[in-house]
Amino acid sequence: MNKLNAPQRKSRSLVIAAGALAVVTLLGACNTFEGMGRDTERAGEAIQDKAK
Template identity: 80%
Template sequence: MMKLNRPNRKARTLTVAAGALALVTLLGACNTIEGFGRDTERAGEAVQDKAK
């Protein structure tokens, strides 16, 4: 019977670790993007106030 090419334990662990790191980075970026959106909104409101 043929053996299937399965990733070894080290490769699988590395893949899971890389995925976890990517997930943590993306979740941290959500907070950063939210703050950027608030700053942009405030800047837009300031421009609107000056235009009145």
């Protein structure tokens, strides 16, 4: 009976690993976009200061 359950365990582990990888990737992307937004804001502020 253990041999019959082995493929299910393997596929379940694969799904869990893929989900964890997706979560880590998405969290990293959020941080990247936040940093890009700050850089863009600073560049805009610098342009405004030069225009004054």
